[in-house]
Amino acid sequence: MAREALTGSRIRERRVMAGLKQADLARQIGISPSYLNLIEHNRRRIGGKLLLNIAAALGVEPNALTEGAEAALLATLREAADRAGMSGEESARADEFAGRFPGWADVLAGTAKRVAALEQTIEALNDRLAHDPHLAASMHELLSTAAAIRSTAAILAETETLQPEWRDRFHANIHQDSRRLSASAESIVAYLDAETGAVDAAGSPQEEVELYLGANNFSFAQLELGTPGPEVVDKMVQAAPQLVSAASKFITTFALRQVAEDAAVLKLSDLRAAVARVGADPLTLAQQLHCPLPCLLRRMAALPELGAGLVVCDRSGTVIFRKSIEGFTVPRHGSCCPLWPLFVALGQPGSAAHARITQSGRADASFDGYAAAETVSIAGYNTAPLVQAVMLLLPAKVGGDQSLGVGSTCRVCPQDNCHARREPSVLSVGV
Amino acid sequence: MSKHVVLVEDEVNIAEAIRFLLSNEGWRVETLANGISAVEVIRNVSPDLVMLDVMLPGKSGFEILHDLRSDPAFAALPVLMLTARGQSRDREMAEKAGVSRFMTKPFSNAEMLDAVRDLTS
Numbered sequence: 001m002a003r004e005a006l007t008g009s010r011i012r013e014r015r016v017m018a019g020l021k022q023a024d025l026a027r028q029i030g031i032s033p034s035y036l037n038l039i040e041h042n043r044r045r046i047g048g049k050l051l052l053n054i055a056a057a058l059g060v061e062p063n064a065l066t067e068g069a070e071a072a073l074l075a076t077l078r079e080a081a082d083r084a085g086m087s088g089e090e091s092a093r094a095d096e097f098a099g100r101f102p103g104w105a106d107v108l109a110g111t112a113k114r115v116a117a118l119e120q121t122i123e124a125l126n127d128r129l130a131h132d133p134h135l136a137a138s139m140h141e142l143l144s145t146a147a148a149i150r151s152t153a154a155i156l157a158e159t160e161t162l163q164p165e166w167r168d169r170f171h172a173n174i175h176q177d178s179r180r181l182s183a184s185a186e187s188i189v190a191y192l193d194a195e196t197g198a199v200d201a202a203g204s205p206q207e208e209v210e211l212y213l214g215a216n217n218f219s220f221a222q223l224e225l226g227t228p229g230p231e232v233v234d235k236m237v238q239a240a241p242q243l244v245s246a247a248s249k250f251i252t253t254f255a256l257r258q259v260a261e262d263a264a265v266l267k268l269s270d271l272r273a274a275v276a277r278v279g280a281d282p283l284t285l286a287q288q289l290h291c292p293l294p295c296l297l298r299r300m301a302a303l304p305e306l307g308a309g310l311v312v313c314d315r316s317g318t319v320i321f322r323k324s325i326e327g328f329t330v331p332r333h334g335s336c337c338p339l340w341p342l343f344v345a346l347g348q349p350g351s352a353a354h355a356r357i358t359q360s361g362r363a364d365a366s367f368d369g370y371a372a373a374e375t376v377s378i379a380g381y382n383t384a385p386l387v388q389a390v391m392l393l394l395p396a397k398v399g400g401d402q403s404l405g406v407g408s409t410c411r412v413c414p415q416d417n418c419h420a421r422r423e424p425s426v427l428s429v430g431v
Numbered sequence: 432m433s434k435h436v437v438l439v440e441d442e443v444n445i446a447e448a449i450r451f452l453l454s455n456e457g458w459r460v461e462t463l464a465n466g467i468s469a470v471e472v473i474r475n476v477s478p479d480l481v482m483l484d485v486m487l488p489g490k491s492g493f494e495i496l497h498d499l500r501s502d503p504a505f506a507a508l509p510v511l512m513l514t515a516r517g518q519s520r521d522r523e524m525a526e527k528a529g530v531s532r533f534m535t536k537p538f539s540n541a542e543m544l545d546a547v548r549d550l551t552s
């Protein structure tokens with residue numbers, strides 16, 4: 001049955017949920033119970049003032065009784081059906097289900113959203129546990145040093161006739177290892193302290209950087225005027241309360257120098273005017289403004305009104321810069337989905353890549369991913385140049401191009417039969 | 432004739448302690464600090480026991496173990512793996528690769544010597 005024909009069913013369900021008898025509701029809105037009965041059985045079309053009166057009597061928004069109000073609900077139900085592998089024919093009956101059982105539909109949609117939110121939480125925690133290289137390396141160092149001290153100390157304590165030469169050697173080893181142990185322990189404590197409080201949820205140098213850049217809305221007026229010297233960037237980095245670790249200061253210094261270099265090539269005011277004139281297609285803008293595409297993509301990410309995300313990776317594919325955007329997860333430590341346009345561009349420096357992309361399990365958020373790669377340094381003759389790829393993510397308008405399904409990282413991507421899969425997903429195998 | 436062990440361990444002080452303990456028990460100890468040449472050395476000396484760290488420069492302990500088990504001559508060679516990576520996943524990987532015994536660091540000297548005796552008795 002068509003959605004618009006189900007307004008009556010929704011009225012009936014809402015009335016029953018409200019504990020009202022048909023006759024009581026009919027009296028409140030000034031129509032006969034028999035007429036309300038016809039409406040509730042979808043045998044009379046309804047709209048205008050009568051619909052407003054019924055909605056007021058039931059304490060709901062009028063559009064909750066009409067088709068348009070359920071667009072989000074229906075989208076969620078269809079997404080849940082798709083993820084459960086339901087047939088297309090059955091999935092197409094989502095509107096009928098929502099019309100006949102609005103309460104249950106709300107429960108199902110709410111549950112589907114909660115599942116999606118929990119999967120995102122799993123994704124974040126799994127990423128931290130599985131791929132936090134700093135923590136893993138520190139723990140390995142700690143345990144290895146502890147093992148050396150334990151074995152050596154036991155030899156000293158338990159060997160009755162230890163030659164002086166060996167004894168001196170083991171004493172020196174213990175002294176050396178105890179200093180290493182102390183340094184490793186301090187490093188871990190400082191890392192965990194930063195994670196649990198001092199830096200407002202930042203847990204790694206990359207997170208500190210993103211926290212700092214986010215606090216400044218990825219926009220730095222000091223770097224937009226003239227050509228600021230390195231001391232300007234150094235002062236900004238030293239004054240940033242979010243940047244605690246030496247690593248985060250190092251990374252931010254490079255990021256801000258890049259902003260200053262880009263600002264010297266293209267002023268935000270010029271870019272803003274060009275966007276207003278010709279729209280937000282990066283290639284068109286690059287041609288109009290005579291600006292290299294990677295630089296233009298970075299500058300577009302700095303325009304707050306575009307609400308764009310940005311990901312930059314080096315030649316190894318490691319993400320070295322991110323500006324997060326809601327609905328698109330970038331793993332914190334490498335291992336990104338190779339289907340992103342970012343990696344298409346990385347393999348073809350000088351070309352421009354574009355794809356409409358949606359991450360698996362997030363059908364409600366599509367993005368136009370524009371990517372380009374550039375050579376960032378040449379170390380010498382006959383050496384491979386260092387290359388960086390940049391991907392701008394612009395929220396996509398509903399409809400239009402078909403979206404390419406991509407993931408964040410294999411470990412938490414539910415996409416079945418993916419030719420790019422590197423390892424099983426914890427979501428699909430239920431680990 | 433004394434028994435022969437190849438110890439592949441990049442932590443110098445752990446290697447030194449193990450070398451001392453095994454030498455006192457009468458073992459000849461060949462120590463390597465990286466994984467690159469480990470398989471070749473093991474093939475050359477045909478030891479009675481191999482002791483392997485997991486995280487090694489050049490080639491991991493898992494890779495070395497896999498190479499050894501691929502060679503019928505070393506299919507039954509006792510291999511004791513010593514690692515700071517004690518997660519169940521690492522243990523499973525080691526077992527699948529054919530490890531004889533898996534010990535996590537830090538370990539006691541007595542525990543390590545017992546394992547060596549068990550594997551070579």
